[in-house]
Amino acid sequence: MSAASCNNCTFQDTQFLAGSCGATFTLFMGLVEYLVSSKDDIADACNRPGRESVKGMETAEYDFVVVGAGIAGSVVASRLSENPDWKVLLIEAGPEEPTATSVPAFAVSAVGSELDWKYQTQPEGMACLVTGGICNWPRGKMVSGTGGMQGMMYTRGNPKVYNEWAKFGNDGWRYEDVLPYFIKAEKNKNLELVEERYHGTEGPLVVQHFPYRPPLSEAIVEAGKELGYRTGDLNGANQTGIAIAQMMVDNGLRGSTSRMYLRKAGARDNLDVLINSHVTQILIDKKTNLATGVEFIQKDGVKKIVRAKKEVILSGGAIGSPQILLLSGVGPSEDLEELGIEVVQDLPVGRNLHNHVSASVGFYINDTSYETLTTKVLQEYLDTHTGPLSATGITQTTAFLLSKYASDGVPDIQVFFDGFMATCSRTGLAEECTNGEIGDCGRRYITARPTNILPKSRGYLKLRSTNPKDHPLIFPNYFSAMRDGEVLIEGIKLVIQLTETESLQGWGAELDKKPAEGCEGPPFGSDEYWQCVIHRHTGPENHQAGSCKMGPAGDPTAVVDPQLRVHGVRNIRVIDASIFPYVPNCNTIAVVVMVAEKGSDMLKNTWQSSDKADNACHKFGICQQCDMNSKPTVSRSVLQQ
Numbered sequence: 001m002s003a004a005s006c007n008n009c010t011f012q013d014t015q016f017l018a019g020s021c022g023a024t025f026t027l028f029m030g031l032v033e034y035l036v037s038s039k040d041d042i043a044d045a046c047n048r049p050g051r052e053s054v055k056g057m058e059t060a061e062y063d064f065v066v067v068g069a070g071i072a073g074s075v076v077a078s079r080l081s082e083n084p085d086w087k088v089l090l091i092e093a094g095p096e097e098p099t100a101t102s103v104p105a106f107a108v109s110a111v112g113s114e115l116d117w118k119y120q121t122q123p124e125g126m127a128c129l130v131t132g133g134i135c136n137w138p139r140g141k142m143v144s145g146t147g148g149m150q151g152m153m154y155t156r157g158n159p160k161v162y163n164e165w166a167k168f169g170n171d172g173w174r175y176e177d178v179l180p181y182f183i184k185a186e187k188n189k190n191l192e193l194v195e196e197r198y199h200g201t202e203g204p205l206v207v208q209h210f211p212y213r214p215p216l217s218e219a220i221v222e223a224g225k226e227l228g229y230r231t232g233d234l235n236g237a238n239q240t241g242i243a244i245a246q247m248m249v250d251n252g253l254r255g256s257t258s259r260m261y262l263r264k265a266g267a268r269d270n271l272d273v274l275i276n277s278h279v280t281q282i283l284i285d286k287k288t289n290l291a292t293g294v295e296f297i298q299k300d301g302v303k304k305i306v307r308a309k310k311e312v313i314l315s316g317g318a319i320g321s322p323q324i325l326l327l328s329g330v331g332p333s334e335d336l337e338e339l340g341i342e343v344v345q346d347l348p349v350g351r352n353l354h355n356h357v358s359a360s361v362g363f364y365i366n367d368t369s370y371e372t373l374t375t376k377v378l379q380e381y382l383d384t385h386t387g388p389l390s391a392t393g394i395t396q397t398t399a400f401l402l403s404k405y406a407s408d409g410v411p412d413i414q415v416f417f418d419g420f421m422a423t424c425s426r427t428g429l430a431e432e433c434t435n436g437e438i439g440d441c442g443r444r445y446i447t448a449r450p451t452n453i454l455p456k457s458r459g460y461l462k463l464r465s466t467n468p469k470d471h472p473l474i475f476p477n478y479f480s481a482m483r484d485g486e487v488l489i490e491g492i493k494l495v496i497q498l499t500e501t502e503s504l505q506g507w508g509a510e511l512d513k514k515p516a517e518g519c520e521g522p523p524f525g526s527d528e529y530w531q532c533v534i535h536r537h538t539g540p541e542n543h544q545a546g547s548c549k550m551g552p553a554g555d556p557t558a559v560v561d562p563q564l565r566v567h568g569v570r571n572i573r574v575i576d577a578s579i580f581p582y583v584p585n586c587n588t589i590a591v592v593v594m595v596a597e598k599g600s601d602m603l604k605n606t607w608q609s610s611d612k613a614d615n616a617c618h619k620f621g622i623c624q625q626c627d628m629n630s631k632p633t634v635s636r637s638v639l640q641q
């Protein structure tokens with residue numbers, strides 16, 4: 001940790017970059033981190049809202065307590081605090097968002113560091129076999145959440161996905177209902193590249209192309225076009241196609257929701273942001289099933305509680321939110337009883353957990369250029385926020401494709417590409433190759449990652465113990481639906497076709513035919529071979545969802561209702577990726593932000609009218625008991641007086 005300063009402002013800036021590339025690179029990467037963190041325009045120290053303690057917090061009368069300052073929580077806390085009459089507390093387990101996460105090229109560098117919860121799945125029979133069936137599930141533990149360690153790609157998924165959500169009884173979640181919230185959140189700065197009627201220009205979330213891209217990214221788009229795919233807006237009327245994706249980035253800096261929403265709201269007197277504080281449970285009155293606040297442990301180990309007059313909002317993500325509910329007695333009764341936890345409400349919390357799944361296909365290209373993180377590149381970034389450090393190499397190119405199993409024109413495959421990322425330099429010298437050697441770099445190795453984005457397999461999580469610091473037991477059940485593997489193998493074949501196009505042959509693209517470790521038996525390229533690859537070298541992906549599923553009261557698989565309120569418990573909502581009935585066929589952040597915007601409006605609608613009614617109650621001296629959802633039972637005519 002070091003204190004970063006801007007004029008007279010300071011904050012505890014967590015250093016993670018030096019250790020992110022292995023021991024040989026520590027010195028140079030440490031220097032890079034020091035230089036980046038010293039820049040006031042990147043560190044933004046004066047606008048950091050996080051505090052390790054808040055004076056008078058325990059006696060403070062918060063209206064709302066929001067748990068988790070990740071993608072969703074940062075949006076919810078800033079939207080709620082727009083009402084100056086409401087006092088809002090946002091609690092985050094990790095530290096402030098480190099400065100070096102702002103640099104796009106270090107998109108995923110915090111993975112594996114102390115800023116990562118480092119979840120691991122229980123051994124699986126059909127996935128990640130090369131590591132004993134255990135898959136890594138990185139999740140961010142810092143202000144910005146997993147938003148501080150992700151690729152910044154902005155995609156919304158297919159309109160039909162939301163129409164399906166609504167078909168399950170989720171009124172108000174059709175595409176036409178959610179589109180206004182995608183638009184509300186967005187400030188699109190490349191309108192010339194998109195179909196305008198689907199995009200917003202007034203929201204906090206800046207969306208545009210990175211300032212830089214390596215020429216190969218354009219060649220990949222051309223390859224897609226040769227195969228007959230369209231390019232253009234992948235978030236408009238037609239999702240299928242290949243394009244340089246739009247990204248959440250502004251002025252060459254990562255566009256986390258903490259930077260774009262929370263820091264702007266941070267100066268408000270009615271918003272407190274408490275960091276390094278791990279929420280252990282929600283306080284629920286067992287007689288009334290009413291949530292009254294939360295319990296948490298601070299960094300020094302001291303346990304505290306804080307009260308919420310109106311609601312507790314869980315935005316702890318697809319692992320954190322169900323874990324907190326389970327610790328609070330909300331979950332499958334048989335699991336809770338096994339651990340001796342008193343059951344408040346029997347609900348399928350932690351079930352329906354699922355994720356996209358991918359495989360990696362490597363190929364060589366003719367490119368003798370050097371490592372892109374040189375001292376010159378660093379200087380360019382520090383001066384103008386442009387150049388290779390302001391982007392994620394060819395990872396900014398993506399494709400949404402249809403396998404032969406796709407139905408209704410909804411893409412079931414997304415392809416990501418990895419390479420040309422300006423990270424992990426050993427010396428920063430201009431002639432350094434990607435492997436850290438000095439000299440002739442020869443050919444360059446890049447990978448494509450076809451991903452099954454409409455998986456059918458469903459897993460679950462449950463508590464390991466009653467200790468809130470213990471990670472839950474995670475069982476993803478990858479490939480338990482056979483079709484998931486078949487779709488993925490189709491994706492691999494589509495990627496190979498891409499490399500055979502004139503456009504990529506111009507780069508000398510050549511499939512890496514060295515058999516993957518443990519898959520030497522079957523003939524290379526046969527379905528049997530790819531089966532082996534996907535099971536042994538599974539790409540476990542990072543779009544975990546569904547563990548507090550949204551559905552109407554009659555749905556036995558639902559945890560929250562279409563207003564995001566936990567069934568049968570009063571004054572708790574879940575607002576994050578865990579509420580997705582099923583994960584949309586795209587990267588998940590744009591969707592989480594949409595859910596957070598919509599959830600914030602639901603909270604405002606509930607409580608602004610309730611406040612009005614309360615005022616009317618007091619004015620006319622006729623206060624009555626509140627009903628289940630805390631709407632005062634006061635007659636309309638009184639409100640209209």
Ligand SMILES: Cc1cc2nc3c(=O)[nH]c(=O)nc-3n(C[C@H](O)[C@H](O)[C@H](O)COP(=O)(O)OP(=O)(O)OC[C@H]3O[C@@H](n4cnc5c(N)ncnc54)[C@H](O)[C@@H]3O)c2cc1C
Binds near residue numbers: 070151589592
């Ligand atoms: C390597 C990687 C790359 C990715 N790339 C992309 C991409 O390019 N585009 C995209 O759209 N998506 C991407 N994603 C996915 C995306 O980051 C997540 O879907 C998104 O962050 C989920 O948002 P959330 O608000 O649900 O949870 P999170 O962002 O994870 O936020 C949850 C927050 O709650 C906090 N928390 C949890 N438990 C507690 C507790 N007990 N007490 C206090 N605080 C708690 C956490 O510390 C965290 O800050 C990527 C993810 C990863 C890991």
